[in-house]
Amino acid sequence: MGRNLQSGGRLRPVDLARGHGLSTQAVRNYEGAGILPAAERTPHGYRTYTALHARALRAFLALLPGHGHQTAKSIMRAVNQGAVDEAFRLIDESHVQLLEDRRTLQAVERALQDLQPLPASGTGPEGMFVGPLARQLGIRPATLRKWELAGLVHPRRDPRTGYRVYDEADVRDARLVHQLRRGGYLLEQIAPLITQVRSAGGLEPLEAALSDWRDRLAGRGRAMLTGAAELEAYLAGGA
Known part of the structure; x- marks a missing residue:
């Protein structure tokens, strides 16, 4: 999938960083890791970003809570390299892991019944x-x-x-x-x-731990939905 780096107005690294509570170095690191598309350069060598990069950054930050840093990075790199099917595969794997974790929680809860x-x-x-x-x-x-x-x-x-x-x-x-x-x-x-x-x-302490675990699984599930929405916005906006 080709990326139109001309879409939207020009943004400096500091503009992109401030908009997301990051340092300019973090933005440069994300670009270097392939999480963001490559920035264009001014005649003096300064990076310039666009609305496309802002969408990419929003998508990555939204993917983080549900998928973790390594998987979120791999998803964005795959998208930016045109390997969208690979990105979807990575997302599917995260959902499979979440489902397995839910089954594990259910197994623990069943185990409690026999304690x-x-x-x-x-x-x-x-x-x-x-x-x-x-x-x-x-x-x-x-x-x-x-x-x-x-x-x-x-x-x-x-x-x-x-x-x-x-x-x-x-x-x-x-x-x-x-x-x-x-x-x-x-x-x-x-x-x-x-x-x-x-x-x-x-069993109250164990029940409280399982309740916390259940809440964290629900949080991951909702985070995955949020990440999917931001990734879709990035894909639609960069098509």
Whole structure:
């Protein structure tokens, strides 16, 4: 898709920057990264922008909250290079990820329905070793060991081999940690939730975290709509 750099009046870098609360260096960086079309130059070498560049900048800034910096940058670069289908593919991938995150949230909420107080007795002789559990979750064994160091899981040691053994409660906690990590929570944020679940003193903290997660997913969805509208304005205005 060709870009008509003559559309609209002339804008200095500072005009474009001030209009969006940015520094002039940020505008130059965006141009250098391909987020904005290449600027024309005056006979003295100064950059000049147009309304097209302003639309491109608005589109990029609108795409950021829903897609993240790297994907938003890739979308704009694809559009500016004429690869609009690639831009649409990237957008589709973001929507797929959002849908997967929603399904993950639903899985966590379903998991809550089955959470029960831990039995007072000790752990039984059966359980899962670190390798099979890691494969089940799709993570590395080192990740499970990291969670153990953070106090999120408490596997026992097999008395004969010394290997870690995860009982049913450990497996439940590991799955819950994995789901919350996918939701963007840090280990230090997850720790008190797991402790609360483990002690069976109430699920309010976990429910509050899930409510926050749900709100953030809704925010991403709305941000994607806003980004799509600004991108369409850019595509229509630059056609």
